[in-house]
Amino acid sequence: MHCFDNETNVTSTTAGSWQGMVSPEWNIGTNPNGGYLLSLITNALSRELSHPDPLSITTHYLRPGIPGAECSINVEILRIGKTVSNARATLYQENKARLEVMAVFGDLSQSVGIDTRIPMIPPKIPLPEHCVDRTGSLQGIELPIMNRLNVRLHPDQAKPGESEVPEISGWINFTDGREPDSRSLLLFCDAFPPSPFSFLGNVGWVPTVELTVHVRQKPLPGWVLGQFRTSDLADGRMIESGALWDSSGALVAQSRQLGLILNNN
């Protein structure tokens, strides 16, 4: 079994209740990565709902998770429809809610409407072998998650403060050869360095307040290309919009988050 599946495993306790273990292997510093915690929740959701794919997932990050400790996940189904299902879920550790999620699940292998397509074209960036590895530490903060994920950044954006635009792009996959699926795209949307850093430098701590990911298509095997851009920043609050494309160049996810950029003191 691959690390991602093993370390996001959840077991049912009572109806609508799930239990899991928050692995310390996906940390950013001393906190579990938000996309990893979300992956535990979407695992529970996918076991509760008959539709296989997360189409829209909104997460509120209420409190940091605790690495190396158990978690419980409560799922409440809001509506079961023919085309989509809606549910909400809460991840708890030590009796405190850490993440609150609202989810739409559906079936990406089925068309639900008109045939017309409007594609979103991937940016042209250097191939993975000409990109720069995201390193396993940042200003003295250890990033154990970089043992689980390969993240290779556009060479013009890899050094904080040197990009001409507040944008980060690059390639991502699992280090152990696990291929991407619709659920892992939620993790991939939260594993690149914050896009303001490429432009502004490492200006501060960037907590995510809310993240919404839309999965658009099942990804083919291979590297996933990601591009994330700060579309606006004011009074310490930023909106970052992102997109992922699979190895065939098809758009597979879009993301948008409200984040804060707090001062370093």
Place this chain on the structure above:
Amino acid sequence: MHCFDNETNVTSTTAGSWQGMVSPEWNIGTNPNGGYLLSLITNALSRELSHPDPLSITTHYLRPGIPGAECSINVEILRIGKTVSNARATLYQENKARLEVMAVFGDLSQSVGIDTRIPMIPPKIPLPEHCVDRTGSLQGIELPIMNRLNVRLHPDQAKPGESEVPEISGWINFTDGREPDSRSLLLFCDAFPPSPFSFLGNVGWVPTVELTVHVRQKPLPGWVLGQFRTSDLADGRMIESGALWDSSGALVAQSRQLGLILNNN
């Protein structure tokens, strides 16, 4: 009292429970507009939370609302923080959940982090007097909401199927002279014609599955400029991204929705 405030009025019943009346004056055809229903909920949320402004509001549209009927709104507070508060809410009619909302409230008059600004520049479009009124009917469907809102569309995008891009832009305000505030921006994000129509024609019914609005700044009085674009469409599922600017040209909101484009039969 202005129509919007009068027709989104809610009164407290028991702790966390609110009651209101869904006015038929905000209908699109026989259904209340989604942004109007959301405005009833955000009114209840703003009365429960000490932070004044909706920073991030995600809505799942579970079932159509019922015009001219009472509604009840249940609010659950998830976390009260110094910078932001989190809550969820459900709007019920006839004992069925219609809208499910997850909200982050904060105070837009306060900076919470670094001083650096990254602005999002408004598009250049013709002035309101050179734009085209959104009419009060569409293919035989009556739009009573157009008695409450002025929506003036870019002349190159007002006729379905004639735009070169799947985009709609124009100006919006209240017909009775009420000035915009942070709460009314949520309504304004859901009051323009669907952006695919400008490019594809009136191809079908476009129900919103999920809509997230980020309010970025309190708007100054005057017309609000909106621009909405279909960023991708596949298998009948589309992502539409939008933005609103106030009369000074400042970005005041961003929006993104997952919608379906269903066949007309």
